[in-house]
Amino acid sequence: MIRQWVSRFMVGRYGMDQLNTAIMVVYLILYVVFLFTRLAVLDLIVLALLLVTLFRMLSRNLDRRRAENARFLQLVRPICRRFKSCRARMQDRDHRYFKCPNCGQQMRVPRGKGRITVHCRACGATFEEKS
Ligand SMILES: [Zn+2]
Structure with missing residues (x-):
């Protein structure tokens, strides 16, 4: 019942992508840091990240969200590649x-x-x- 409602609610909406996943990871990390430090600024940042993710998930502007995700992937690809080659080098004895x-x-x-x-x-x- 709830699942049906959710899937009907999500029709035509953007949902998750790599950028949202990355934002959620940053969100979790900052949230843990916030729990330890109780910095008010982090509280705001964490809330903002959550809102951004929700906004992107529920957005109906699919083209725009896809373009954002593509730009994000382009940005992190060199970092990923570097990380992968670094790991391969460490495993190569x-x-x-x-x-x-x-x-x-x-x-x-x-x-x-x-x-x-x-x-x-x-x-x-x-x-x-x-x-
Ligand atoms: Zn040389």
């Missing part, structure tokens, strides 16, 4: 990662081969690196 001292290009060598001569493919520099 077979290689040692470093930057070319000449051009800063990211490189990797197999671990445990002692001191080796590395040739940078980006700038052509040759240098010694321990692996």
